[in-house]
Amino acid sequence: MAMTIDVAELGGNPPLACVALAGELDASNYEQVIDVVRKAYADGARRLVLDLEQLTFMASSGLFALHSAVRIMGGETPPDPEEGWSALHQMSMDEDAPASNLRLAAAQEPIARVLERTGMLRVFALDATRADAIATLQGA
Amino acid sequence: MAGSAADPRNPEPRALQIPASVDHLAEVRSFVRDCVADFGGSKRVADDLVQAVDEATCNVMLHGYRGKPGDIAIEAAVRDRNIEIRIMDRATAFDPTAAQARDAARPPAPTRIGGMGLGIELLRGMTDEVHHSVRPDGGNELTLVHSMDRPTQED
Numbered sequence: 001m002a003m004t005i006d007v008a009e010l011g012g013n014p015p016l017a018c019v020a021l022a023g024e025l026d027a028s029n030y031e032q033v034i035d036v037v038r039k040a041y042a043d044g045a046r047r048l049v050l051d052l053e054q055l056t057f058m059a060s061s062g063l064f065a066l067h068s069a070v071r072i073m074g075g076e077t078p079p080d081p082e083e084g085w086s087a088l089h090q091m092s093m094d095e096d097a098p099a100s101n102l103r104l105a106a107a108q109e110p111i112a113r114v115l116e117r118t119g120m121l122r123v124f125a126l127d128a129t130r131a132d133a134i135a136t137l138q139g140a
Numbered sequence: 141m142a143g144s145a146a147d148p149r150n151p152e153p154r155a156l157q158i159p160a161s162v163d164h165l166a167e168v169r170s171f172v173r174d175c176v177a178d179f180g181g182s183k184r185v186a187d188d189l190v191q192a193v194d195e196a197t198c199n200v201m202l203h204g205y206r207g208k209p210g211d212i213a214i215e216a217a218v219r220d221r222n223i224e225i226r227i228m229d230r231a232t233a234f235d236p237t238a239a240q241a242r243d244a245a246r247p248p249a250p251t252r253i254g255g256m257g258l259g260i261e262l263l264r265g266m267t268d269e270v271h272h273s274v275r276p277d278g279g280n281e282l283t284l285v286h287s288m289d290r291p292t293q294e295d
Contacts, residue, residue: 002166024169027198028162057169059194060259110187117265118258 014046022054025062033065049133053106070099098125105133153217160201160210175216188266195259204231230279235272
């Protein structure tokens with residue numbers, strides 16, 4: 001099953017974008033997510049909701065893409081997947097608090113379990129719905 | 141033969157062979173999901189094994205064959221109410237069961253895509269047992285075991 005990506009620019013100040021993923025996110029297509037987030041940032045977005053409601057599978061490569069999205073939204077150079085970036089990670093993510101400019105929304109149960117099992121919910125906030133995530137970022 | 145299609149307690153083993161390319165991961169996941177359903181496993185067991193087999197197979201593609209052409213054979217069988225999935229390759233010997241566990245005190249940092257990190261953590265965390273052996277004629281055999289009757293871990 002392929003993955004589709006839908007981007008909505010929602011405006012605001014700073015501008016907010018919502019990227020909705022549908023299908024299966026794996027090692028064959030995770031770079032598409034990074035590219036879309038990079039483009040949203042280039043187009044002005046500084047806050048991002050990743051809507052996972054229609055996503056049925058996410059591999060560890062997907063976790064890498066989500067991690068990249070946080071960095072891109074923070075204005076950092078997106079990591080090169082061919083290189084290790086543990087050192088880069090040390091620079092900005094030592095604080096044990098979820099990112100403030102990116103929220104995940106509506107993860108299905110298997111994906112929520114992957115996020116929880118890998119400790120990713122310490123890096124990302126996860127809201128029950130897309131609307132909740134948008135409202136939280138807009139109120140911030 | 142221990143199993144036959146007419147005996148739901150001992151379903152026939154099933155097999156899949158794919159080229160070592162990430163474009164075939166969806167086919168692997170579909171195969172695993174179908175096998176678990178045919179074997180009578182729950183959706184939760186299927187979700188766990190789909191995740192674990194995807195991570196293990198992706199590791200073989202990216203770090204075993206390192207992008208070079210190769211084949212991966214996958215076999216699924218039931219023994220004593222356990223689903224066993226064997227992943228066999230001809231790549232460089234690599235034992236994911238020997239990889240060091242992540243430091244749980246720190247936030248996770250994916251080091252590289254499909255690398256020695258979260259993928260291995262997932263393949264171990266989503267199964268009851270993982271066994272690795274080097275095949276006598278070269279390559280790896282990785283066996284993932286998951287009980288049909290209970291989740292791997294309590295959430």
